[in-house]
Amino acid sequence: MAGGSSSDPLGGREPAEPLFELPPELAIDTEVARRVTVGFVRNQLRQAGFSRGLLGLSGGIDSALVAFLVAEAIGPENLLCVLMPYRTSSSESVDHARLVVDQLGCPSDLVDISQIVDGYFGRDAEVGAGGTAAREASPLRRGNFMARARMCVLYDRSVTWGGLVVGTGNKTESLIGYSTLFGDSACAFNPIGDLYKSQVRQVAAAMRVPETIIRKAPSADLWPGQTDEAEAGFSYPELDRLLFWMIDKRRTDEELLAMGFAGTAIDRVKRLVAVSEFKRQVPPVAKLGPRTTGVDYLYPRRRPGSSR
Secondary structure, three states, X not given: OOOOOOOOOOOOOOOOOOOOOOOXXXXXXXXXXXXXXXXXXXXHHHHHOOOOEEEEOOOOHHHHHHHHHHHHHHXXXXXXXXXXXXXXXXXXXXXXXXXXXXXHOOOEEEOOOHHHHHHHHOEOOEOOOOOHHHHHOOHHHHHHHHHHHHHHHHHHHHHHHOOEEEOOOOHHHHHHOOOOOOOOOOOXXXXXXXXXXXXXXXXXXXXXXXXXXXXXXXXXXXXXXXXHHHHHOOOHXXXXXXXXXXXXXXXXXXXXXXXXXXXXXXXXXXXXXXXOHHHHOOOOOOOOOOOOEOOOEOOOOOOOOOOO
């Protein structure tokens, strides 16, 4: 089924093929989603006493959509997009990120993280700060380090920019744990955290995110040729459908089986959701005193006396 939205991303031309596959139960009102998320961005910044934001722009659809939402909320001049490639990153990632920057007209920085990552893991015959054992690190371990290096850059840049770091992770990734703790999941607030990947595509089409970004295979660009769907073994439409009925609609295993979902897929996704629960919660605190931060000492983000 073609990606339905209230706005044709191709300016009225019929596409040669659908932009994306959209399961009918995942269809949303893109104008409502746009209005709510744009208002959310404004309110979060206002409550924290900031007027600027910044984000890591990867060239993928999630960060592209967030850039469009933030630019609409506070003006492109108040959004800084930081491009952070590694030496093995696809050149297409930077090219697509620049498409977003050029279309929005927002400030941008390019920070090559190769020296940060290679400084720890080493490169060729040179041993890095992580020692000889670090040279044998798996691609996944290196990818997690890259995600955390990028977040280090973003939070340092947030000081000189004077803005809050905006998250770019979607609901699908959050539920199955496809994120790096204190890496791409770290942020001050997240506008698209309650949008499944299929819904991110809908809103992106409505907001006229470049078509080439919407069409391309999602990838964290952790290593050459890596794609999310190949690594996970699911297509996003089928994964989104299963998560929607399992999480949002609270269907039992028996009901999901009756709907046609495979038992192996149900078991695997349930396990992914369960084992990644720790990533979705703030670190627990051992309660000793009468009032404990994060437990029963809770205030709005901006309270009296906190104005900057």
